[in-house]
Amino acid sequence: MCTTCGCANTDIRVEGEHTHEHRPHHQHEERTHTVQLEERILAKNDEIAQRIRGGLADQGIAAVNVMSSPGAGKTSLLERTLRDDRLGRTLSVVEGDQETAYDAERIRAAGARAVQINTGSGCHLDAAMVQRALLRLDPEPHSLVVLENVGNLVCPALFSLGEQAKVVVISVTEGDDKPLKYPHMFAAADLVVINKTDLLPYVDFDIDRLTADARSLNPDVKVLSLSVRDGSGLEAWYEWLRSL
Helix, strand or coil, X not given: CCCCCCCCCCCCCCCCCCCCCCCCCCHHHHHHHHHHHHHHHXXXXXXXXXXXXXXXXXXXXXXXXXXXCCCCCHHHHHHHHHHHXXXXXXXXXXXXXXCCCHHHHHHHHCCCCEXXXXXXXXXXXXXXXXXXXXXXXXXXXXXXXXXXXCCCCCHHHHCCCCCCEEEEEEEHHHCCCHHHHCHHHHHHCCEEEEECHHHHHHCXXXXXXXXXXXXXXXXXXXXXXXXXXXXXXXXXHHHHHHCC
């Protein structure tokens, strides 16, 4: 079991490898305890997330959980969103990273209030972290809060943060096979944003393939393609945010 986030990792498999492992007679009991502990961790997280969701709804605040692998362009997308100022509402940000306050500083430089959460060795934000951050952030009624999660396509999918919607950002430089490699993330998403489309002439990336694979996991997921650098496709992103 991952001691950081409670994710079970007892069933690791290596493709093409066959092993004969002698397991201790008490392993079934250990696995049972692992599952029960994971369930307790997620249940406690969900209780806090539900309180966050209710509190935000009472103030007319929409919260969006933005997830991606490192370098996909989450922070750049938020900077461009702030500078274009097309939402008609205030946007503030909770930034999640293992170390540094670089991203929160970038968001503040773009004109928004931001609170940084450093998780240390933790691979995701959880609801308790967000609850504390929101007390500091104190977002305006009827505003939009973006929860920029730690760069990771695995653990963040498991933890509700009290958000209204989940967004996965994928860049064309990462390859179009990510929905099949990280199915839980794409199954949980309300929106998939394909970023850096200005680089499509130089990389091997099939937007139709990624879209089809994502919708095989989640038939209702929306998919938008855009480029933060050249601005193409951004209006569809702003329209989606305004609809929340």
